[in-house]
Amino acid sequence: MRPGADDGVMSIDFLAGFTIFMLALIVVVGMVPGLLAGLASSGIDYDAVAYRTGVILVEDPGWPVYPPWEMTDPAHKDDIQRIGLAVSKDTPNILLSTKVERFFNESFFDTEDYRSKAIFGDIPYSYNFSLNISHPDGNYELKQAGDPLPPGHGYIRRAVKIKEPGVAKIEYDQYTNSTLDDSTPRMFTIRLNFSHLLNQSIGPAYRIDPRTEPVRVNINMTGYLNPGTNATLQSVTFWKMDTTRSNPGFTPIPFSYDVKDSDLYTLTLDGSSSDLLPDIPVKTNISFVLKPAATSLFTLDQNSILDIRFIFDDSPQRTTLNGTYLYDYDSVPPPPLKPGVLEVAIW
Template sequence: MFSIDFLVGFTIFMVALIAVASMVPGLLAGLQSSGIDYDAVAYRTGVILAEDPGWPVDPPWEAYDVNHKDEIERMGLAVSKDAPNILLSTKIEKFFNTSFFDPEDYRSKVIFGEIPYSYNITLRSLDGRYNHKVGQETPEGYGYGYIRRVVKIKEPSVAVIDEGFKNQYTITISPGDNSTTRTFTVRLDFSRLLNASIDPAYRIDPRTEPVNITITNFEAFLNGTASNATLKSVTFWLGSSSFPFPYDEDDTDYYTLRIDNNPDLYPPEPGVGVSSNISFVLKPAATSLFELGPTSILDIRFTFENADYPHTNITGIHYYDYNPKNVTRPALKPAVLEVAIW
């Protein structure tokens, strides 16, 4: 039989051994490596860029100007959370604008984390149309995390109104018509555009992408022997209310106007004569000024006015919608997104 003294001593020994064993991991904690899984950080960044539209979404973060840049919380490039790996061209354009964003913006709004990571983010389309890069050159060897994703890029739709619409958008002037004004309207009917049955990858949404309108072969719409028609104004109407700023100068943050492809007329002033074409782009920053709902109707009105007689017969309403005769929607463009973190 073991003596009482042996049992007491053995018990004390075991208690001490257990206490020491429990303390050893803590003593060695400072000697353990603190490696970072850069691949995990690169993967997370790739997910944010390719699968997240960013935040805010209404208005979208890419529409914010420099005075509101601090309100941008996350810079995702996806068209929608319901359309992963489909990137929106307007988000891409803003994201790679290094004169707008600085290195810390990319770390805090897309990479995240308290560590000041170095990064290299590139996006290249297979046709070479997109070739963007931001960040530092990647280090030699394998000392960085890396992820590559195959994506597609959604580009804006465009309405081309040419001589094929002549019979639809011209009127015959009666002998007693003394009017000198003609109005042509392009209508954005959001009950058509924001139809939930349309896949977000193919949806036309003026709140997040530009509206492109080109009136070409304008001479087909001229009246009689007139060589041009005077474009008096371009105005924007939401219902019966006019846009806060009717067109009187070119403001590239909101919209652009080109007349007859003449660089000497840029920016064109009101009252310019049009002989061959008009190119107009309404940007999301402009539409974000309105509270556009699922039933809103936004009209873009081109008003032509000449003092002597109407130089053009163009009139009517052109719907900017999913009818392929009215609007052309470019095919999604294949591209490769690469993220390196170290």
């Protein structure tokens, strides 16, 4: 064989090997980005976080359900596991007014509460919650919690409606009893029959449930007074009956009647705040609100009847107001749901 005859063969072998190597290298380089995709850092989808938070707020009643989380006192705030504003899980986008009021109370909830009970996540998100409520008179009410909005935040908007309690309005003389003598104290009773109020055939959005919403009573006294006089409201007391017991009867509910507690109730007489043992004259109006925090102490269920008794006592008696007012769907129709817009911003 001539000298140098193998040179051509070696060059071809080297070229073939080098070509295969380059092709393999190109394939590997093309695969590397896909292999490392799971390891690469990615931005946070704030819109997704805002959407998830919005769903929790408008479609979930929160936890605990009963007694509802919004009744929790500040000392036991850690018992609240989840904040939701819906009336129930069956009423998405219909919010309960008492839950709304508590949620936007930034003196009750702090930043960490909103993050851990509404937003949920390992990252310390910043947030802004706002609810714009439309009132029947054309005015708007804006509720907000959180920080001012920066550029580049995630955002979701939900159309909602707000359920508010009705009001018992006693304005005429249908509760006048002229057969009582002047020495008999007058007793006017607001009666709540829970077997009727908690009727499951009535949807949660329109159901009267004093365990989760306040009982409101307004009494116009001007039509129930003897001319030129006033009447002394001696006391407001609570009585309960359990209809499942043999020989059921009303028994008084122990309560701090002589201590004003606006978290449990408010009693306003002619515009002045009072406790439940006022023993003072009333000329024009009685406004009473029994709040869910109080009814939760009474252990009420579908077998309960609750009486709220207003006792008037003068000598001689100066008012004709006497009888029993049934607080039910006929006398206290739920008001129309108020439309609103809930906006959730996360960054």
